[in-house]
Amino acid sequence: xxxxxxxxxxxxxxxxxxxxxxxxxxxxxxxxxxxxxxxxxxxxxxxxxxxxxxxxxxxxxxxxxxxxxxxxxxxxxxxxxxxxxxxxxxxxxxxxxxxxxxxxxxxxxxxxxxxxxxxxxxxxxxxxxxxxxxxxxxxxxxxxxxxxxxxxxxxxxxxxxxxxxxxxxxxxxxxxxxxxxxxxxxxxxxxxxxxxxxxxxxxxxxxxxxxxxxxxxxxxxxx
Amino acid sequence: xxxxxxxxxxxxxxxxxxxxxxxxxxxxxxxxxxxxxxxxxxxxxxxxxxxxxxxxxxxxxxxxxxxxxxxxxxxxxxxxxxxxxxxxxxxxxxxxxxxxxxxxxxxxxxxxxxxxxxxxxxxxxxxxxxxxxxxxxxxxxxxxxxxxxxxxxxxxxxxxxxxxxxxxxxxxxxxxxxxxxxxxxxxxxxxxxxxxxxxxxxxxxxxxxxxxxxxxxxxxxxx
Amino acid sequence: xxxxxxxxxxxxxxxxxxxxxxxxxxxxxxxxxxxxxxxxxxxxxxxxxxxxxxxxxxxxxxxxxxxxxxxxxxxxxxxxxxxxxxxxxxxxxxxxxxxxxxxxxxxxxxxxxxxxxxxxxxxxxxxxxxxxxxxxxxxxxxxxxxxxxxxxxxxxxxxxxxxxxxxxxxxxxxxxxxxxxxxxxxxxxxxxxxxxxxxxxxxxxxxxxxxxxxxxxxxxxxx
Amino acid sequence: xxxxxxxxxxxxxxxxxxxxxxxxxxxxxxxxxxxxxxxxxxxxxxxxxxxxxxxxxxxxxxxxxxxxxxxxxxxxxxxxxxxxxxxxxxxxxxxxxxxxxxxxxxxxxxxxxxxxxxxxxxxxxxxxxxxxxxxxxxxxxxxxxxxxxxxxxxxxxxxxxxxxxxxxxxxxxxxxxxxxxxxxxxxxxxxxxxxxxxxxxxxxxxxxxxxxxxxxxxxxxxx
Numbered sequence: 085x086x087x088x089x090x091x092x093x094x095x096x097x098x099x100x101x102x103x104x105x106x107x108x109x110x111x112x113x114x115x116x117x118x119x120x121x122x123x124x125x126x127x128x129x130x131x132x133x134x135x136x137x138x139x140x141x142x143x144x145x146x147x148x149x150x151x152x153x154x155x156x157x158x159x160x161x162x163x164x165x166x167x168x169x170x171x172x173x174x175x176x177x178x179x180x181x182x183x184x185x186x187x188x189x190x191x192x193x194x195x196x197x198x199x200x201x202x203x204x205x206x207x208x209x210x211x212x213x214x215x216x217x218x219x220x221x222x223x224x225x226x227x228x229x230x231x232x233x234x235x236x237x238x239x240x241x242x243x244x245x246x247x248x249x250x251x252x253x254x255x256x257x258x259x260x261x262x263x264x265x266x267x268x269x270x271x272x273x274x275x276x277x278x279x280x281x282x283x284x285x286x287x288x289x290x291x292x293x294x295x296x297x298x299x300x301x302x303x304x305x306x307x
Numbered sequence: 308x309x310x311x312x313x314x315x316x317x318x319x320x321x322x323x324x325x326x327x328x329x330x331x332x333x334x335x336x337x338x339x340x341x342x343x344x345x346x347x348x349x350x351x352x353x354x355x356x357x358x359x360x361x362x363x364x365x366x367x368x369x370x371x372x373x374x375x376x377x378x379x380x381x382x383x384x385x386x387x388x389x390x391x392x393x394x395x396x397x398x399x400x401x402x403x404x405x406x407x408x409x410x411x412x413x414x415x416x417x418x419x420x421x422x423x424x425x426x427x428x429x430x431x432x433x434x435x436x437x438x439x440x441x442x443x444x445x446x447x448x449x450x451x452x453x454x455x456x457x458x459x460x461x462x463x464x465x466x467x468x469x470x471x472x473x474x475x476x477x478x479x480x481x482x483x484x485x486x487x488x489x490x491x492x493x494x495x496x497x498x499x500x501x502x503x504x505x506x507x508x509x510x511x512x513x514x515x516x517x518x519x520x521x522x523x524x525x526x527x528x529x530x
Numbered sequence: 531x532x533x534x535x536x537x538x539x540x541x542x543x544x545x546x547x548x549x550x551x552x553x554x555x556x557x558x559x560x561x562x563x564x565x566x567x568x569x570x571x572x573x574x575x576x577x578x579x580x581x582x583x584x585x586x587x588x589x590x591x592x593x594x595x596x597x598x599x600x601x602x603x604x605x606x607x608x609x610x611x612x613x614x615x616x617x618x619x620x621x622x623x624x625x626x627x628x629x630x631x632x633x634x635x636x637x638x639x640x641x642x643x644x645x646x647x648x649x650x651x652x653x654x655x656x657x658x659x660x661x662x663x664x665x666x667x668x669x670x671x672x673x674x675x676x677x678x679x680x681x682x683x684x685x686x687x688x689x690x691x692x693x694x695x696x697x698x699x700x701x702x703x704x705x706x707x708x709x710x711x712x713x714x715x716x717x718x719x720x721x722x723x724x725x726x727x728x729x730x731x732x733x734x735x736x737x738x739x740x741x742x743x744x745x746x747x748x749x750x751x752x753x
Numbered sequence: 754x755x756x757x758x759x760x761x762x763x764x765x766x767x768x769x770x771x772x773x774x775x776x777x778x779x780x781x782x783x784x785x786x787x788x789x790x791x792x793x794x795x796x797x798x799x800x801x802x803x804x805x806x807x808x809x810x811x812x813x814x815x816x817x818x819x820x821x822x823x824x825x826x827x828x829x830x831x832x833x834x835x836x837x838x839x840x841x842x843x844x845x846x847x848x849x850x851x852x853x854x855x856x857x858x859x860x861x862x863x864x865x866x867x868x869x870x871x872x873x874x875x876x877x878x879x880x881x882x883x884x885x886x887x888x889x890x891x892x893x894x895x896x897x898x899x900x901x902x903x904x905x906x907x908x909x910x911x912x913x914x915x916x917x918x919x920x921x922x923x924x925x926x927x928x929x930x931x932x933x934x935x936x937x938x939x940x941x942x943x944x945x946x947x948x949x950x951x952x953x954x955x956x957x958x959x960x961x962x963x964x965x966x967x968x969x970x971x972x973x974x975x976x
Binding site for chain 1: 342414425434437441
């Protein structure tokens with residue numbers, strides 16, 4: 085009942101050892117999984133169903149920006165969940181700093197339905213640039229938390245499982261791809277809002293299928 | 308889709324065979340369970356409560372297409388959850404390909420409130436055929452992922468528990484009933500939108516109670 | 531990974547033994563917990579926040595039926611969750627019938643936001659009786675599943691843990707209080723809609739604090 | 754509230770001491786985690802996306818009260834989740850009273866989207882004082898449950914793990930900071946609604962980063 089895993093790690097506990105940790109990894113994962121799953125599933129509520137007096141296919145075609153934004157954001161959240169899983173799988177102790185980083189990241193993730201709805205509603209309108217900037221900056225912010233996580237871990241290697249320690253600085257470097265890429269999408273948004281969304285889509289597809297993407301590199305090292 | 312490479316678990320790996328897997332089955336199930344449960348529970352939000360100035364029974368009778376679509380989609384998601392459970396219960400290692408298939412399936416499942424609301428709003432209107440096609444095609448897409456899953460497993464038997472391997476090709480064949488049946492519902496939708504919904508309902512009832520349905524055949528083989 | 535608990539029960543397996551069970555209790559609980567938690571939390575979305583041009587306290591007072599319905603339904607779902615927990619805690623094997631009963635019960639639970647919103651919107655209006663009947667009948671339906679569950683278990687005692695078997699018929703009898711009580715609330719609804727809601731509230735409060743209520747009687751017998 | 758009676762676990766019970774408990778801590782956590790995660794994630798639905806004919810940045814600036822209320826409430830729910838985790842980590846047996854306290858707390862947590870939306874919609878309007886009072890009182894109510902929890906535990910030390918017992922009365926005292934602080938925010942709301950929100954924000958930031966805050970003091974004592 086009070087056995088939550090990290091004590092199984094055989095190493096002597098450091099200054100942030102399990103005794104001082106306010107949250108066990110299991111419940112941190114349960115709460116985080118809940119927020120990821122809910123944020124991803126709520127997105128569809130922002131796509132308006134065709135009204136009773138509209139032609140169905142016409143209305144859906146008209147909603148393509150909302151549908152495209154739905155697809156991209158769903159994948160972004162799914163990839164963030166995978167990164168979150170990979171990261172916490174290499175952690176043996178959660179300290180207060182990680183708890184706060186996690187809370188901030190979840191707040192950003194659960195915020196994403198707002199820029200997604202904004203982009204979906206404005207991509208064909210007069211203020212598409214601003215909507216695309218808002219969307220891309222939100223994505224950059226959501227992904228930047230992983231760089232902060234890895235930076236935190238690089239400075240406190242005792243929080244990681246021993247086998248994970250040597251890969252952490254590479255993981256930190258790789259994790260920059262998200263915020264840098266989405267920031268680039270924000271920069272080109274004033275020129276081409278649709279190109280900005282396409283760049284975000286390309287980024288997330290790369291995260292999904294790329295052989296050298298962070299999702300592939302930062303694997304489970306010890307289980 | 309995303310060739311897996313040599314890092315995925317091959318047969319010889321022992322109890323630590325998960326070393327190369329990017330996501331542990333437990334969290335995959337937790338995230339997936341969350342998406343299934345939320346998508347199923349959000350559906351009711353698409354059924355409008357009678358407005359304050361409407362007669363309650365009259366308004367609910369008027370909403371019967373939305374209520375029927377709610378019931379069918381809820382059962383479809385419930386059955387998909389059961390299939391998902393059965394499938395992952397026969398898996399010993401999750402590789403990258405399964406992770407992507409799972410992400411795609413969850414995106415489709417969490418998409419279902421949109422066609423459900425569309426059908427509920429149009430089944431009695433002038434564009435009922437298109438709404439029924441949209442609904443049936445979405446259902447076919449959601450169920451087709453299981454065929455892709457079993458196909459992936461048939462080609463990589465080492466991902467399955469030993470006892471599950473001989474039943475996999477039969478499971479793949481059985482899993483075609485969903486996409487083929489819902490495609491048939493899409494085909495008859497232009498002739499009879501209500502008949503199309505009735506066929507979808509019949510299919511899901513068969514999945515629920517049929518003795519030879521995939522849900523019954525692809526059982527837990529080793530526990 | 532494939533160890534899900536029921537095999538720990540030492541008794542020889544009956545005709546519905548674990549080998550034939552399509553869903554493990556753990557995931558059944560996870561999916562069910564998700565639906566309960568989401569249905570309970572979605573309820574507040576049906577209470578409209580005061581519009582920007584309304585006086586806050588005045589609007590909230592005006593919303594008291596919606597707030598009262600929120601409170602009663604939240605407790606009903608919470609109690610249903612407790613009953614669900616108690617029941618499944620005495621089960622060692624989930625058969626197909628229980629799976630279907632569970633799916634039906636979850637569909638009814640996730641349906642409750644609709645009658646709750648209907649009652650909240652109509653309790654002060656001209657069609658309050660119909661709204662109160664709709665609400666009470668929905669509650670009766672949601673609670674009747676527990677009687678069906680216990681009936682199913684009484685006829686298949688091998689599904690229960692040995693220590694739970696002798697209490698099952700009493701649990702079945704006790705479980706009638708819910709559907710009978712809410713049916714009584716439906717019967718008095720045409721006379722006094724507010725009295726009907728008050729009776730539902732009294733019932734759920736009794737379930738919460740009553741010493742002889744099913745929640746108290748059907749305890750965990752073996753753990 | 755619901756005297757517990759002799760069936761609740763007393764000190765002498767051994768590793769099977771949970772025999773009389775109606776709900777296992779694991780499922781209590783799962784259900785509670787779900788409600789916390791959903792309530793936190795639903796909050797963003799109360800922030801309206803800029804309409805298609807609005808300027809994006811202008812509309813978002815106009816929505817700053819809703820965004821600020823979103824951020825504060827998200828953190829309040831996150832902190833409540835941490836407190837909930839800390840508290841239940843020191844509990845070895847859940848009795849009926851704790852079950853009811855938990856149900857009440859979850860009802861209050863899942864209620865928070867309503868005052869958050871109210872404050873977001875009124876902070877710049879004519880009735881900002883009332884909205885700020887409603888918001889602060891709701892926060893005070895949500896946090897007061899923790900004082901009730903610790904009070905319940907202080908009177909029934911056998912419910913706690915042995916190592917947790919001596920810290921319980923200090924935890925009860927510390928837990929007063931929340932309700933007292935939010936009550937102070939309610940008191941100043943008629944004078945300065947924005948100052949009231951700022952005080953709530955300061956409180957939650959203190960809970961997040963303060964070195965002597967309850968979140969830090971009520972740590973995991975035995976694991």
